[in-house]
Amino acid sequence: MSRNGSRGEHLRAPFVQRCAANDGAVTRVQRYSRGTVNNGILLTQAKAVGLTAAITVLLKRTVREPRPNGGDRASFPSGHTSAAFALATVMAKGQPRLAWLWYLRAATIGWSRVDLRAHHTHDVIAGAILGHFVASAVMKHCNHHDDLSQVSVFYKEW
Numbered sequence: 001m002s003r004n005g006s007r008g009e010h011l012r013a014p015f016v017q018r019c020a021a022n023d024g025a026v027t028r029v030q031r032y033s034r035g036t037v038n039n040g041i042l043l044t045q046a047k048a049v050g051l052t053a054a055i056t057v058l059l060k061r062t063v064r065e066p067r068p069n070g071g072d073r074a075s076f077p078s079g080h081t082s083a084a085f086a087l088a089t090v091m092a093k094g095q096p097r098l099a100w101l102w103y104l105r106a107a108t109i110g111w112s113r114v115d116l117r118a119h120h121t122h123d124v125i126a127g128a129i130l131g132h133f134v135a136s137a138v139m140k141h142c143n144h145h146d147d148l149s150q151v152s153v154f155y156k157e158w
Contacts (some may be wrong), residue, residue, distance in 0.1 A: 044142050045090050048135035052086040053079065055134060056127065069117040078119045078127035081110040085131030093139055106131075 056079045065076040084106035092099035110124040119127075 040142075041090065041094050044139060045087060047142065048086045048090050048138040049083050051138060052082045052131050052134045055130060056082045059130075065120075065123070067118055068120055071118070075119055076123045076126060077130055078110060078113050078123045080113055081106070081119075081124045081127030082131035082134075084109040085128045086135040087131075089132050089135035090139060 056077055059077055060074040060079070063076045064073040066073050067075040085103075088099075088102035088106035091102045095102070106128070110128055113119040114121055114124055
């Protein structure tokens with residue numbers, strides 16, 4: 001029993017807090033080794049990648065371009081690249097000093113899709129442009145809701 005009479009409340013209070021997000025209350029863990037993970041950035045990432053994926057699927061079903069390896073007719077645009085650039089754009093906003101690393105990772109994913117002959121070069125370029133601009137639009141729309149400056153990818157081990 002805790003001091004206030006409820007079982008276990010004294011254990012949870014320092015570790016968990018309720019914080020408001022765009023779509024309601026979200027529970028998050030507070031203790032991390034470097035800074036905090038802001039739920040706003042996680043929500044922004046999900047929105048950016050989700051919207052990018054939806055637009056990518058719509059374009060793939062509309063254009064129906066064959067892949068260079070002779071596979072299906074869903075080459076344009078590259079879904080892997082569009083998602084990678086959407087994520088990189090959000091992370092670059094939250095971590096401007098590491099922007100080059102996030103975009104390098106996204107570009108490497110795009111290059112690998114061409115190297116594997118899963119996409120043409122223009123599929124990857126279109127995916128990169130799509131991912132970047134959709135994520136930018138999502139961040140502009142969510143700007144007053146989400147603080148993207150408190151990003152950490154290093155979690156404390158339990």
